[in-house]
Amino acid sequence: MSSDIENKCAAKGVRLTDQRKLIAKVMSESGDHPDVDELHKRVSSLDSKISIATVYRTVKLFEEAGIVDKHDFKGNKARYEQAPTEHHDHLIDINTGKIIEFVNEDIEKLQKEVAKKLGYNLVDHRLELYGSKIKK
């Protein structure tokens, strides 16, 4: 019962400690985009002595290994999610904070074109939509 992220760590040669295993497990099972405090809260219920510094160091480690993605949405602290197999962007509900993932190949293609036209290779991008629910 090693978690998804745990397997990726093994594959990347990242040393697995008990704490990292717990953080990996919690992140693997999280369907949302928790911030460090929230992660620490969730992990603490499994190991009450884990320090928040360890959570910070671990998410950074995972991020640098390409195992998790970090997001800095407007006005919020950094949030994390397990690196997805297929890329997606985010729509943030400005009233509730709810995050919805979406994929749009046309936009992806246009971004590459724009970059190319400006003389650049697209290395990374950030696309976030902020919206309010349409009432009916």
Next chain:
Amino acid sequence: MSSDIENKCAAKGVRLTDQRKLIAKVMSESGDHPDVDELHKRVSSLDSKISIATVYRTVKLFEEAGIVDKHDFKGNKARYEQAPTEHHDHLIDINTGKIIEFVNEDIEKLQKEVAKKLGYNLVDHRLELYGSKIKK
């Protein structure tokens, strides 16, 4: 010789102090996207006693009045630019930090469509491309 931003302040009923006038002037004349430190540096050459707290308070004030835009590009501190008349997005050169502005109506339209399809009205968005220059 009142600056562009100064006029907008008057129009919005924002009280104009000497310090604010200087910050408005510097921002009006800036073609780039300076951060608060840089703004403070530029303003200090006109008034050496202006405090950085005032710069922070003023850019926030201008931002809330819709007079300047704030950008939090990846890995950098907040940068500011005079609110443009026509919207644009940014491409950031990951090697030099250079910022290039661009407009793409197709992407804009697609963003609205994506939001609508998810049941949201698009209120705001963030699109940043990170790229490296194509060598020839």
Next chain:
DNA sequence: ATAATTGCAAATGCTTTGCTTGTGA
């Protein structure tokens, strides 16, 4: 006149880090 603004320094909030002890391979 007087409510708003400034400058300063202290406080904040998130994140990183130094150091000593503990531990995975």
Next chain:
DNA sequence: TCACAAGCAAAGCATTTGCAATTAT
């Protein structure tokens, strides 16, 4: 074994804020 990781508290950095003095309208 022993280089690396954890826990703790202190430090860092960008930004905000309390307060007394100053200023714009």
